[in-house]
Amino acid sequence: MTIQKILTKLESKKESLLGAAKEINKEFGHVSPEAVDLLADYFDMKPAEIYSAVSFYDHINVRPPASLTIRICDGANCSLKHSEKIIEEIEHFFGLREGDDFNPKVRIERESCLGLCEVGPVMIVNGTVFERVEAGRVGEILNRYV
Amino acid sequence: MKKIITKDWDKVIPADVKSYQKNGGYIALKKVTRMKPIEVIEEISQSGLSGRGGAGFPTGKKLEIATKQKDTERYFICNLDESEPGTYKDRMIAERNPHSLLEGIAIASYAIGAKRAYIYINGNFALARRMLDRAVEEAEKENCLGKGIMGSLFDLELTMVSGAGAYICGEESALINSIEGKRGEPRRRPPFVCECGLFGHPTVVNNAETIASIAWIIKNGAPKYKKIGDNFNSGTKLFCIDGAINSPGLYEAPLGTTVRELIFEFAGGLRAGTEYWFAQIGGSAGHLIPIGLLDEGPGYGKDVKIPVGSGSILVVDKSQDIKKLMLAWIRFFQRESCGKCVPCREGTFRLKAIIERLNNGNFDENDKEDFHKLIWTLDNTTYCPLGKFSVIALKDVVKYKYVKELNLSKNKSE
Numbered sequence: 388m389t390i391q392k393i394l395t396k397l398e399s400k401k402e403s404l405l406g407a408a409k410e411i412n413k414e415f416g417h418v419s420p421e422a423v424d425l426l427a428d429y430f431d432m433k434p435a436e437i438y439s440a441v442s443f444y445d446h447i448n449v450r451p452p453a454s455l456t457i458r459i460c461d462g463a464n465c466s467l468k469h470s471e472k473i474i475e476e477i478e479h480f481f482g483l484r485e486g487d488d489f490n491p492k493v494r495i496e497r498e499s500c501l502g503l504c505e506v507g508p509v510m511i512v513n514g515t516v517f518e519r520v521e522a523g524r525v526g527e528i529l530n531r532y533v
Numbered sequence: 534m535k536k537i538i539t540k541d542w543d544k545v546i547p548a549d550v551k552s553y554q555k556n557g558g559y560i561a562l563k564k565v566t567r568m569k570p571i572e573v574i575e576e577i578s579q580s581g582l583s584g585r586g587g588a589g590f591p592t593g594k595k596l597e598i599a600t601k602q603k604d605t606e607r608y609f610i611c612n613l614d615e616s617e618p619g620t621y622k623d624r625m626i627a628e629r630n631p632h633s634l635l636e637g638i639a640i641a642s643y644a645i646g647a648k649r650a651y652i653y654i655n656g657n658f659a660l661a662r663r664m665l666d667r668a669v670e671e672a673e674k675e676n677c678l679g680k681g682i683m684g685s686l687f688d689l690e691l692t693m694v695s696g697a698g699a700y701i702c703g704e705e706s707a708l709i710n711s712i713e714g715k716r717g718e719p720r721r722r723p724p725f726v727c728e729c730g731l732f733g734h735p736t737v738v739n740n741a742e743t744i745a746s747i748a749w750i751i752k753n754g755a756p757k758y759k760k761i762g763d764n765f766n767s768g769t770k771l772f773c774i775d776g777a778i779n780s781p782g783l784y785e786a787p788l789g790t791t792v793r794e795l796i797f798e799f800a801g802g803l804r805a806g807t808e809y810w811f812a813q814i815g816g817s818a819g820h821l822i823p824i825g826l827l828d829e830g831p832g833y834g835k836d837v838k839i840p841v842g843s844g845s846i847l848v849v850d851k852s853q854d855i856k857k858l859m860l861a862w863i864r865f866f867q868r869e870s871c872g873k874c875v876p877c878r879e880g881t882f883r884l885k886a887i888i889e890r891l892n893n894g895n896f897d898e899n900d901k902e903d904f905h906k907l908i909w910t911l912d913n914t915t916y917c918p919l920g921k922f923s924v925i926a927l928k929d930v931v932k933y934k935y936v937k938e939l940n941l942s943k944n945k946s947e
């Protein structure tokens with residue numbers, strides 16, 4: 388789907404901007420400078436205003452994402468269930484530290500509580516949620532993606 | 534056990550309007566459209582219902598303030614951004630009985646004369662969003678939303694807005710900025726949002742759990758609601774209980790129920806082999822409850838011993854490493870600081886570095902001094918309450934002397 392198509396589905400009202408940006412992010416992985424210009428036209432705002440708004444939110448990328456993104460909840464509840472151990476396992480698996488962007492293919496990120504504490508610890512690999520993750524089985528899950 | 538919000542969860546098919554109506558749904562809304570708005574507000578005020586988003590502001594009062602504004606273009610917003618760590622009660626309401634939210638929203642909107650209402654929902658809540666979308670569609674078909682609701686002159690257009698991953702957007706003025714397509718940064722008050730909120734118009738923002746009790750109050754009457762709870766707090770509260778207990782999950786209990794009862798009677802007691810150390814109530818922005826306070830009932834108001842906050846309880850046993858927990862708390866607030874004011878943006882960052890050193894054994898006297906100064910700064914100088922939230926639990930760690938490196942020497946006052 389093109390950006391224009393995404394936009395024509397939405398009303399050109401301010402309260403649709405966030406939804407539009409999320410939709411573009413979902414389709415293209417990020418909101419590019421060209422997308423910012425199109426959004427600005429459509430919502431009758433300045434590109435700087437659009438950029439300032441969309442770059443604020445965690446769920447919207449303003450740069451192309453890595454092809455494999457692993458997010459781990461490090462909230463207090465998951466932390467008591469050893470999410471730190473899981474982060475270490477993942478770091479070890481890829482030889483990459485959490486938050487680093489040296490590797491254009493893989494990115495490991497910490498995530499705030501997802502409200503899934505009851506079934507934590509939680510890990511999200513390219514959008515797929517894994518619940519009650521055990522440190523010993525992290526490799527097994529990740530092997531499906533590499 | 535008295536239940537209000539979760540009462541019908543096992544009976545209704547979520548999002549199915551017929552099923553909700555069969556269980557007494559939308560009767561309150563029908564009743565309301567035959568009442569004067571002021572009578573509706575009166576009933577809610579009489580019930581003693583107070584905001585479940587954390588602060589416990591009297592709901593009736595808030596609605597009343599909005600109606601006092603000259604501007605008659607008014608909005609109602611259901612706050613379903615819920616991102617406090619450990620908390621998922623609002624998500625469950627939306628997933629299990631979305632119509633109970635829609636009915637409450639319609640009643641409150643009617644009361645303040647709002648023709649437009651919004652639900653701002655956490656961007657992670659995919660299932661809850663789907664349930665609500667379907668419920669809205671079905672409610673419109675049955676004339677419970679939309680034009681001329683239930684044969685009255687009351688119109689209500691409901692718009693859903695999904696957040697995009699920002700804890701601060703749960704704060705009402707940041708939430709409003711976010712709906713307006715801006716950065717989710719808090720606004721200066723006054724003006725309060727009920728005077729000047731969304732697009733500059735009077736706006737009432739209520740937490741989803743608050744809203745989920747409104748239809749029950751209208752249907753059963755304020756006196757019946759007021760009877761539930763204790764002398765200071767009316768009604769029931771949802772508690773997400775987790776940690777060193779046998780049955781983690783969501784429980785509804787009358788306010789006034791003690792922490793001991795919540796842990797031992799509701800959540801199945803402590804897991805075998807664990808020993809109670811403390812519990813944290815209200816997520817990462819919550820206070821710590823040492824064993825001596827177990828027989829208190831969490832609630833609202835200045836004088837309460839245990840502020841209930843969002844109501845989630847994390848039970849921590851003696852085998853846990855509190856320094857790691859401190860790191861989890863501060864990491865959260867550092868990441869979620871919106872960056873608008875220096876004390877919070879920098880303070881949480883520095884505090885995180887100090888707590889990291891506390892964890893890897895490189896913590897020294899300078900760190901200790903800085904730690905206490907930063908706590909004071911965050912507690913007293915930030916633009917919005919997030920700064921204060923970030924040190925509530927840390928202050929309790931100091932108060933209860935849980936970490937010896939942080940203890941202040943005798944000749945130094947706090």
Ligand SMILES: Cc1cc2nc3c(=O)[nH]c(=O)nc-3n(C[C@H](O)[C@H](O)[C@H](O)COP(=O)(O)O)c2cc1C
Binds near residue numbers: 585588702703922
């Ligand atoms: C940092 C911060 C985060 C907040 N997060 C939420 C939230 O997720 N949900 C919520 O209902 N209220 C949240 N609040 C409180 C809201 O600002 C507001 O007081 C509340 O939605 C009012 O509803 P109530 O009166 O029904 O409690 C937050 C406040 C602050 C300062």
Ligand code: SF4
Binds near residue numbers: 920921
């Ligand atoms: S205290 Fe300041 S930086 Fe922190 S969230 Fe509030 S406004 Fe933003």
Ligand code: FES
Binds near residue numbers: 500504508509
């Ligand atoms: S703390 Fe991990 S999902 Fe809530």
